[in-house]
Amino acid sequence: xxxxxxxxxIDELGRIVIPKEIRKTYKLKEGDLIEIFASNENLILKKxxxxxxxxxxxxxxxxxxxxxxxxxxxxxxxxxxxxxxxKNDFDYVGEEISREVSSYIxxxxxxxxxxTEGAYTIPLKNGGLSDFSAQIxxxxxxxxxISGGLVMFSxxxxxxxxxxxxxxxxxxxxxxxxxxx
Numbered sequence: 001x002x003x004x005x006x007x008x009x010i011d012e013l014g015r016i017v018i019p020k021e022i023r024k025t026y027k028l029k030e031g032d033l034i035e036i037f038a039s040n041e042n043l044i045l046k047k048x049x050x051x052x053x054x055x056x057x058x059x060x061x062x063x064x065x066x067x068x069x070x071x072x073x074x075x076x077x078x079x080x081x082x083x084x085x086x087k088n089d090f091d092y093v094g095e096e097i098s099r100e101v102s103s104y105i106x107x108x109x110x111x112x113x114x115x116t117e118g119a120y121t122i123p124l125k126n127g128g129l130s131d132f133s134a135q136i137x138x139x140x141x142x143x144x145x146i147s148g149g150l151v152m153f154s155x156x157x158x159x160x161x162x163x164x165x166x167x168x169x170x171x172x173x174x175x176x177x178x179x180x181x
Contacts (some may be wrong), residue, residue: 001134018045027079027096031145049077049147054179058083061150061172069152069165071134074124077148081125098123104138105149112136112169115158124151134161138169142180149173 008016016030018055028034058075062085065073072086079102081092097105100122105110108126113119113135121132136152150169152161 023026024076029078029130031144032078043106049079049082052077052082054176055082057176057179061175062130065150065168065172069168071152071154071159071165074151074153076101076105076151077133077141078102078146083149092124098126098128101137101149101151104137105146108139108141108146110136110138110166112161112163112166116158116160121153121159124153133157133159135167136161136169138166138173139155140173140176140180142177147180 004019004022006019006022010016022028028047033048035046037044062073062075062083065071066085066087070087071132072090073084074081074092075083076097079096081095081097084090084092101124104122113121113132115121115133120131121135123130132153133156134154137149139149140147147168150172152165152169154161
């Protein structure tokens with residue numbers, strides 16, 4: 001462990017403030033879950049993602065959706081991609097999600113972006129390209145908390161997602177909610 005040189009006082013409700021520099025470095029946002037470990041005289045804080053415990057299920061969901069809907073599918077928590085499947089040879093597992101994907105998830109919005117309808121698609125990772133023909137983003141909301149999301153996309157220039165595909169993504173999100181409850 002490395003000392004930061006920062007010292008904080010515990011308030012009357014038992015709270016401490018995590019300094020902005022540390023929140024920025026570790027990409028901690030309001031609403032993030034923190035796991036607390038105790039070891040001898042040390043307390044260790046670790047960012048917690050309930051979805052990371054669902055890796056096998058996430059991989060199964062992405063594979064099934066990808067096969068049935070014939071598109072690429074990504075499964076993410078609030079910061080990074082945990083599983084991916086699709087026609088194209090790509091691997092986003094472990095990659096940080098883009099600010100744009102994060103924004104839709106944080107707004108609790110399900111969205112369809114079809115270039116054939118004049119919509120702009122968004123990059124899936126920071127610094128990435130947004131040259132997809134169609135995208136769907138659906139947040140995972142478990143017990144009122146946002147835990148991540150499902151992203152479906154296609155590079156096929158004639159591809160257009162519709163409400164039936166959004167419903168499939170929402171069903172998956174509801175199943176994930178049940179797994180987390």
